[in-house]
Structure formats: structure tokens, C-alpha cells
Amino acid sequence: MGLEAPQGVFLHEGAQLPTHVADLTTIMIFLVVGTLFVLVLYSMVRILAPTSRSVAKLEPYECGETVVGQTWVHINIRYYIFAMLFLIFDIETVFLFPWAVIFKKLGLFGLIEMVIFILILLVGLAYPWKKGVLRWDVEM
Secondary structure (H helix, E strand, O other), X not given: OOOOOOOEEEEEOXXXXXXXXXXXXXXXXXXXXXXXXXXXXXXXHHHHOOOOOOHXXXXXXXXXXXXXXXXXXXXXXXXXXXXXXXXXXXXXXXHHHHHHHOHHHHHHHHHHHXXXXXXXXXXXXXXXHHHOOXXXXXXX
């Protein structure tokens, strides 16, 4: 019954690297290899891609049909605002589902926590509502 050596990665007989340094080394190697992979692929595309530019290649593509009307279509900003609000409340449901599954285990603290979370989101909804952004009949 003697003293045991701490866990780690052995470099050579008798020397070892602490576990947290070994973990960071693994992460750094992963980041360097990933970055090199992206840079090599990007460089290959720049070198191997054809560079001929013609008038036909610069025109917008509409499934082989000739372009009808203006090529740049302006989309009302309200669509983007509704999309952002949808995403915010869609992500809220991702947080509500696990909470609902373990609701009984959390007790009163879990209920108060979720009420605060929903109130913060409702304040975020009240702001564009008060500004009139959600009304379609008002000109922006």
C-alpha cells in the first residue's frame, strides 16, 4: 500500500504531463488541424477554380429562364422582424420542454425561475409591440 502516481499522459519514463495540459494540447491540435484543413481547401478552390468572367456568368440565374422584371427585389423589413421573433419564441420552447419534464422535481424554485424567464421574453415582445412594429397597417 504505497502512494499512487497521479493520472496523466506519460512523455517518457518518469515524466508525465498533467491531465489538464494534455486536454488543452488535444484541443489545440484539433483547432490547428481544423484551421489548416479549411485553409488548404480554400487555397485549392482559389487555385483550381476557373476564373473566366462573361456577361452571361454575371447575370442572375432563374432556373434557365430569362430574367423577368427587376433582379433585386426589396423585401419589407417586417418579415425579418417576424422571423426574429419566431426564432426567439421557438428557442424558448426548447428551454420549456426539459423544464416541463422535470417540473415536479424542481418544485417552487423551478417554477419561479421559469416565470422569470417567460417574463423577460414577454418584455422583449412588448417592446416591438409598443413601437408598432408588429402592425402591418402602419407605414414604417
